[in-house]
Amino acid sequence: xxxxxxxxxxxxxxxxxxxxxxxxxxxxxxxxxxxxxxxxxxxxxxxxxxxxxxxxxxxxxxxxxxxxxxxxxxxxxxxxxxxxxxxxxxxxxxxxxxxxxxxxxxxxxxxxxxxxxxxxxxxxxxxxxxxxxxxxxxxxxxxxxxxxxxxxxxxxxxxxxxxxxxxxxxxxxxxxxxxxxxxxxxxxxxxxxxxxxxxxxxxxxxxxxxxxxxxxxxxxxxxxxxxxxxxxxxxxxxxxxxxxxxxxxxxxxxxxxxxxxxxxxxxxxxxxxxxxxxxxxxxxxxxxxxxxxxxxxxxxxx
Amino acid sequence: xxxxxxxxxxxxxxxxxxxxxxxxxxxxxxxxxxxxxxxxxxxxxxxxxxxxxxxxxxxxxxxxxxxxxxxxxxxxxxxxxxxxxxxxxxxxxxxxxxxxxxxxxxxxxxxxxxxxxxxxxxxxxxxxxxxxxxxxxxxxxxxxxxxxxxxxxxxxxxxxxxxxxxxxxxxxxxxxxxxxxxxxxxxxxxxxxxxxxxxxxxxxxxxxxxxxxxxxxxxxxxxxxxxxxxxxxxxxxxxxxxxxxxxxxxxxxxxxxxxxxxxxxxxxxxxxxxxxxxxxxxxxxxxxxxxxxxxxxxxxxx
DNA sequence: ATGGAGTTTCTCAAAATGAGAAACATTGAT
DNA sequence: ATCAATGTTTCTCATTTTGAGAAACTCCAT
Numbered sequence: 001x002x003x004x005x006x007x008x009x010x011x012x013x014x015x016x017x018x019x020x021x022x023x024x025x026x027x028x029x030x031x032x033x034x035x036x037x038x039x040x041x042x043x044x045x046x047x048x049x050x051x052x053x054x055x056x057x058x059x060x061x062x063x064x065x066x067x068x069x070x071x072x073x074x075x076x077x078x079x080x081x082x083x084x085x086x087x088x089x090x091x092x093x094x095x096x097x098x099x100x101x102x103x104x105x106x107x108x109x110x111x112x113x114x115x116x117x118x119x120x121x122x123x124x125x126x127x128x129x130x131x132x133x134x135x136x137x138x139x140x141x142x143x144x145x146x147x148x149x150x151x152x153x154x155x156x157x158x159x160x161x162x163x164x165x166x167x168x169x170x171x172x173x174x175x176x177x178x179x180x181x182x183x184x185x186x187x188x189x190x191x192x193x194x195x196x197x198x199x200x201x202x203x204x205x206x207x208x209x210x211x212x213x214x215x216x217x218x219x220x221x222x223x224x225x226x227x228x229x230x231x232x233x234x235x236x237x238x239x240x241x242x243x244x245x246x247x248x249x250x251x252x253x254x255x256x257x258x259x260x261x262x263x264x265x266x267x268x269x270x271x272x273x274x275x276x277x278x279x280x281x282x283x284x285x286x287x288x289x290x291x292x293x294x295x296x297x298x299x300x301x302x
Numbered sequence: 303x304x305x306x307x308x309x310x311x312x313x314x315x316x317x318x319x320x321x322x323x324x325x326x327x328x329x330x331x332x333x334x335x336x337x338x339x340x341x342x343x344x345x346x347x348x349x350x351x352x353x354x355x356x357x358x359x360x361x362x363x364x365x366x367x368x369x370x371x372x373x374x375x376x377x378x379x380x381x382x383x384x385x386x387x388x389x390x391x392x393x394x395x396x397x398x399x400x401x402x403x404x405x406x407x408x409x410x411x412x413x414x415x416x417x418x419x420x421x422x423x424x425x426x427x428x429x430x431x432x433x434x435x436x437x438x439x440x441x442x443x444x445x446x447x448x449x450x451x452x453x454x455x456x457x458x459x460x461x462x463x464x465x466x467x468x469x470x471x472x473x474x475x476x477x478x479x480x481x482x483x484x485x486x487x488x489x490x491x492x493x494x495x496x497x498x499x500x501x502x503x504x505x506x507x508x509x510x511x512x513x514x515x516x517x518x519x520x521x522x523x524x525x526x527x528x529x530x531x532x533x534x535x536x537x538x539x540x541x542x543x544x545x546x547x548x549x550x551x552x553x554x555x556x557x558x559x560x561x562x563x564x565x566x567x568x569x570x571x572x573x574x575x576x577x578x579x580x581x582x583x584x585x586x587x588x589x590x591x592x593x594x595x596x597x598x599x600x601x602x603x604x
Numbered sequence: 605a606t607g608g609a610g611t612t613t614c615t616c617a618a619a620a621t622g623a624g625a626a627a628c629a630t631t632g633a634t
Numbered sequence: 635a636t637c638a639a640t641g642t643t644t645c646t647c648a649t650t651t652t653g654a655g656a657a658a659c660t661c662c663a664t
Contacts, residue, residue: 002308002309002380003384004383004384005307005308006306006307006308007304010304020641021641021642022640022641030623031623031624032642032643033622033623033625033642033643033645034622034623035642036642036643037621037622037643037644038621038622040643041620046384046387047388048387053629053642053643055630055641056629056640056642057630057642058641058642063387066386066387067383067387070382070383073379073441074376074379074380074383076441077372077375078304078306078376080441081372081376082348084368085348085368086349086350100522103524103525104522104523104524105524105528107525108525108528108529108531108532108534108549109532111525111529111534112529112532115489115529122518122519123519125520125525126521127522138318139318139367141367155321187417192426214424216413216424216425216427217424217426218425218427219405219427219428219429220402220405220406220427221524222405222406222407222523222543222546222547223409223410223427226406226411227410227413229410230411232413232414232417243548244524244528244547244548244549245548246546246547322610322611323611324609324610324611325610332653332654333653334610334612335611335613335614335653335654335655335656336654337611339612339652339653340652340653342612355660357610357660357662358610358611358660358662359661360610360611
């Protein structure tokens with residue numbers, strides 16, 4: 001099991017805050033011997049000395065102070081958890097999740113049409129990576145999500161809705177890139193781990209044995225594209241995103257090989273749980289894709 | 303002692319993630335009876351039902367889902383605590399929060415300069431509303447955040463960094479808007495509650511007794527601007543955001559009265575807790591604002 | 605109706621916990 | 635130097651908690 005126990009952290013925190021075992025024990029309504037014992041057990045489990053024994057007292061080591069900082073955060077978060085549960089209730093609305101790129105380039109037209117058809121429906125649209133959105137869907141935080149291949153979402157239904165072409169973008173001064181070694185050691189600018197597009201880029205680089213110099217993680221395509229335009233590094237983005245950003249005129253686009261360049265976006269939701277609002281959205285999407293011959297909902301996986 | 307135990311949370315998390323007691327038990331290398339027992343004990347201690355017994359399975363209640371969200375955070379932070387202790391130092395990541403608008407229009411230049419000065423520092427930039435970012439800062443999820451007036455963050459330090467002008471945008475076919483009644487009953491497209499700019503708009507409308515037909519909440523400026531351009535409704539955005547979006551050429555801009563039109567953006571952080579990475583960022587920002595005569599960090603409030 | 609899947613109750617041995625007494629170590633006053 | 639006070643630690647032991655496993659119970663599909 002875990003090496004970290006919240007009661008242990010409370011004891012460490014009290015010893016540091018009160019300046020010793022005896023006073024901490026008193027504050028916690030424990031006996032000093034138990035405080036000592038618990039600290040020694042924790043030190044043994046973690047493999048670090050949290051306190052230096054100094055004269056008749058204890059002085060926190062660097063590790064002890066580090067743990068003290070984390071202990072405060074953990075204890076505060078645990079208290080917040082209990083408070084939230086006592087008060088807690090979640091609201092209900094048509095809550096959609098989407099990739100940032102899809103939200104900016106594909107959804108406006110869809111949601112404009114939807115809003116005209118169903119003006120009474122309140123929409124909350126949140127963005128995130130494919131992995132994060134699937135997790136939120138599993139938790140019923142959101143009712144449906146637009147996510148990109150590759151993904152695995154057993155038990156969910158999927159409707160393919162958009163086809164994206166990915167391109168590598170760099171600062172204008174970078175020479176043509178046709179394969180990863182052309183990049184040299186450069187900084188990647190990407191969404192967080194869990195982003196399907198980032199995975200594509202990492203796979204492409206890994207297949208050629210190229211290691212980036214570093215990674216900057218941003219949660220906004222305008223920020224990513226603007227940073228690339230400013231020469232900070234390179235990124236992979238869907239071409240549809242670039243169409244809407246002026247900064248895109250200052251970046252250079254490099255084609256990716258076909259196996260990495262195409263990515264389909266799907267709408268995911270729980271079987272048997274689609275609200276009328278979600279059914280309406282699916283109808284709008286189906287109307288928009290009719291000429292592409294998109295098939296009806298299938299079990300999810302890609 | 304505490305009602306919350308990390309092992310308990312791991313069990314709740316596994317039951318929800320794996321969809322049942324038996325699969326959770328297997329994943330955790332426990333027997334199902336122990337999983338059941340621990341959940342019942344936790345429910346008794348917390349005084350809430352975390353699961354509804356449904357047929358042969360368990361469905362999380364709203365409280366169960368709420369706890370699940372907190373469990374993820376606590377477990378992640380506990381893992382980070384152990385990792386940090388093993389590594390002997392804080393992980394070398396600067397975690398920043400920013401408004402979506404600031405991230406897209408102001409930060410790219412700043413972060414490009416910062417990356418050139420400190421290429422070894424890894425940056426994670428997350429976006430959100432002012433209220434959400436302050437909450438994350440309070441929780442130490444992020445080390446600093448760019449937020450917009452008006453805000454209240456007692457105990458934090460603030461450095462004013464950008465000045466934004468807000469404009470009302472509508473579809474191209476909308477007549478000139480000089481006051482709220484000119485809008486008639488229209489749909490607002492806005493960030494979630496907690497967004498300072500949305501508050502400005504709502505205050506402006508409320509002062510004239512105008513009620514919008516509805517609200518669509520999006521978490522992406524490209525999506526908001528594109529929806530406005532598509533004629534779905536109106537929104538308030540900083541002028542600096544429009545400069546980077548092609549869809550902005552298809553919207554009409556309407557000036558807001560001066561009391562509502564100007565908003566200053568500040569960097570917030572905890573006193574006495576600035577890492578070297580954050581201090582470097584503050585220096586870059588101070589260099590960029592020197593000609594504007596910006597004052598040094600003050601207690602936060604606006 | 606039956607068999608299989610999934611949860612729960614119950615029993616019990618092992619592990620963990622906390623109190624309290626005694627031993628040990630350090631410090632300050634005389 | 636001696637002694638008392640302060641503070642920590644070791645040790646013992648009773649109590650509580652935990653986790654495994656068997657059996658009972660409930661639900662669902664065939």
